[in-house]
Amino acid sequence: MCEQSIEIAVPASTANLGPGFDSIGMALNRFLRIRAYPAERTELELIGPHLQGLPQDGQNFLLQVVEDACRSVGQTAPPLRIQVESDIPLMRGLGSSASAIIAGLLLANHLLGEPWDREEILLKATQYEGHPDNVSASLLGGVVIGSWDGERVDVVQAPCPDWDVVAAIPAYPLPTSQARQALPSQLPHNEAVLASSRANLLTAAFFTGKWELLQTAMRDRFHQPYRASLIPGMERVLREAPQNGAWGAALSGAGPTVIAFARETKPLVAFMREAFGQAGTPVHIEVLKPWPEGATVQLTTFEKWGTFMGNI
Structure with missing residues (x-):
C-alpha cells in the first residue's frame, strides 16, 4: 500500500550581523530536516547529538508549533510519525528555534491543504519568534532585511554573497x-x-x-x-x-x-x-557558507513503512 509522506528541510541562520538588530538575517548551510508519515498515534523520533535531551512528547517545541497552527484554523493535527534530524546546535545563536518554527508551520500548512502562502507563513513565524531576522532567512534563504511593528512584517532579500x-x-x-x-x-x-x-x-x-x-x-x-x-x-x-x-x-x-x-x-x-x-x-x-535557498518541502510516495523508512 502506497502512502504519501512529507520531507522538509530548513536552513540555519545567523542574525543581526552586527547592527542589524532583530532585522537582518542570513541563511547558512546547516539544516533541520523532518520527515512525517501517517500514523495511528503521534510519535517523534529525534536523530543526532544536537537534539539529545529534547522532549519527545507534546512538550516538544516543533510539535507545539504544528498543533498551534492547526488549532488557529479550528483543526486538530492528525497523528503522525515524525523523524527530526538537525546539524544546527541548540542555543548557540544559529537559529535553531527559528528553523523549528518554520518546519512546524510548513508541516501544518501541508496538513491543512496549504491555506497559507509564504508571506502568511512568514507573518506567523515572526509572531512566534518576535522578530523577523532568523525566521525570514530560514524561510526565504540568502540575506534578508526585515521590519516588524507587531502587526506587519516587510522583508527584502539582498544578493547572497559567496565568501566563507x-x-x-x-x-x-x-x-x-x-x-x-x-x-x-x-x-x-x-x-x-x-x-x-x-x-x-x-x-x-x-x-x-x-x-x-x-x-x-x-x-x-x-x-x-x-x-x-x-x-x-x-x-x-x-x-x-x-x-x-x-x-x-x-x-x-x-x-x-x-x-x-x-x-x-x-x-x-x-x-x-x-x-x-x-x-x-x-x-x-x-x-x-551563506545558503541562497530557503526552506524546501518535498512530497514522497512510499510503500507503507517499508522502502522509504529503510533509506534513512
Missing part, C-alpha cells in the same frame, strides 16, 4: 533570555544615530558588494558592547578580525557563537581559535 562564514561556536549554550537581560532599556540619542548609520551601511554593503565597508558597518552599538562579557574573547575577535582575514565579524544572534565573513579563511580560522583559546573560551570552529 567562519563560526566560532562555544561549548556552552547561551539562552536568548539571558542575553537579552544584558541589554540597556535605552540608548543615548547620539549612540542610536551611530548604530542606525552602521546598520544602513551594512545594508548598502550587501546590495553593492562593497565588502570593504563591512569593517565599519559591522561595528555595532545596539547590543554587542553589552553582551561582550558573556563571551570572553569576543571583544578581541570583533576588534582584530579585519586585520586577520575578515571583512568583518559579529556576534551571531544573541550568541554565544561569533561569526566572521572571510576574506582569507585559513588565517581567520587560526586567529579566532587562538583568540578564544587565550580567553579561556572553548570553541568549535566551523567554516560555513
